Amino acid sequence: MTALGSVWATGQTSPRGQLRQGPYISATVHDADRVPPAVARLAIDHLTAAGDTVLDPGCGAGTVIVEALRAGRNAIGITDDRRWWSVARANITATRRRTDAHTDALLLDGTPRRAAGQLTGMTGTVDLLLAGLRPTPALAPADALRRTLAHCLPLLRPGAHAAVVLRTTHDGPNFTDPIDDAARAGQDAGLLLVDHCIALAGQLRGDRLIPPPARQFRSPSTGSLGAEFHDVLIFRVPDRPLASAATRRLPRVRSTKPPSRTATTLREIACAA
Template sequence: MNDRPTARWPLPLPPGEEPPMPPLSVWPTGQRDPLAQLRDAGCVPGTETDTERIPPAVAAHAIATYTRPGDLVLDPDCGAGTVLTTALRAGRHALGLTARTRWWTLARANVTAAKTAGAWRDGSVLDARPKVLATVRAAGLIGRVGLVLTTLRTERDRVSGPDRDPVESALADLATTLLYCEPLLRSGGYVAVVARPLRHPDGSLVDLTTPLIATGTSAGLAPVERCIALTAGLRGSRPVTRASLAERRAARARAAGTPTALTAHREVLVFQLAHDATLAAAAAADIPWPMDEATRFIVHGVERPRGRRAA
């Protein structure tokens, strides 16, 4: 895995000083249209019905950047399983969870298809909610996950109650999920959350960056990078939007005579364990760090020996 550029934070900041936004990078992940990506990844028919899936090209870029061969990739809300298929084809182990029968069937079929195509790494899908990660059933995963790669799912049928906002509900679910995932990360592991752009009724974009960073930090994680994963193709320096017909119609309906830009990217927020991020920032800034501090870390307020998360 390539060394990752790390900002000077989350080293201790002066009182009252706010941490800056994580460094921004752009991924050229839209050179193939969505259906071609699914075909290239060997996904089974029906995968395209998961409209909030992580595009295979985005998953492939994240897996290549933040993991190494043989690592375990976890998607705790895997939908139709594009992350699992991509991870297996890249020589990583893969584990996905979903409580929706429809997605479990598709994800399982995609894992089977990847193995049939020659992916030899272990891959499985559990018909379970993310809270199973906090039970004894997941004890063997503690300190083993190299990358948690998941998406912010805002399907309205997941929201309980007519007055609940889908985005707020999705963020609350994600916060709980990341809390379950945090103890499973190995030393140096990453969490990457992918979110498709959302709009307010007036057509303006919803700010997802700020609440996603807050969601990650509430789970004991530190944001280390903010990425724009393009879903538009690039012809020279000009982006070519690959929006679906439904997205184009929705944009025209919202515009009401005023031009509305089609979205051409996914937002990706990347986190590490807070202690790991602090050590990496110290190393990048050439700041000495006491050895006794480097051999301890804190999980949910409890100090534990560093060896528990040995890679």
């Protein structure tokens, strides 16, 4: 497993070009809070190994799930939005038709709290939680993230990682930067913040950053412009309970994994769901 580095060249292909490579169905573009496929793929490649399990507790249109399958990982997606459930299911089906990967995908309809209850048979087996920061009607995004991480933490094995992709936005004069709140949410859930990376949304040519065309960079649903990068916070599940809050900020550490045993478990849960 090689080091990720602090800056990710994840914008070499345009946002729409990444969706075409999936292939993703056309409705995927309307999920403005999706994790960009290139960002998901890089995180999955570097933070997991073949046969590992990736969880997205707010999967939306399913980009994390698709990229996990394409990388030879098992995948679990959760969403309580029926519109995105249908889109994610269609994307998973299209991916399975195109790839020969012998991995499993499980898509659950419901909240992370409800889904975590359905996944008790997988306690301590998930290798990576990878999710975007999604707005909710009842809670601020950071509060929703805090609850989601708390519900999903029992599913993660000791030493596993959780990566949260933050979409900084520009809406006229307003600038939204949720990084501090998201970092606190992860630490409040009991995770160790080990890295903060920048995933570029524009193309890197030498030392110049070329932003994608505005028509591909503007949210179809809100009309607001995204920033030229995404912040990615990488947390790690402690090997044992933390002694105190003072130990929660540590340098990056190398991950070690027990032998994967999740493929059979996923199939069993899928049959029972």
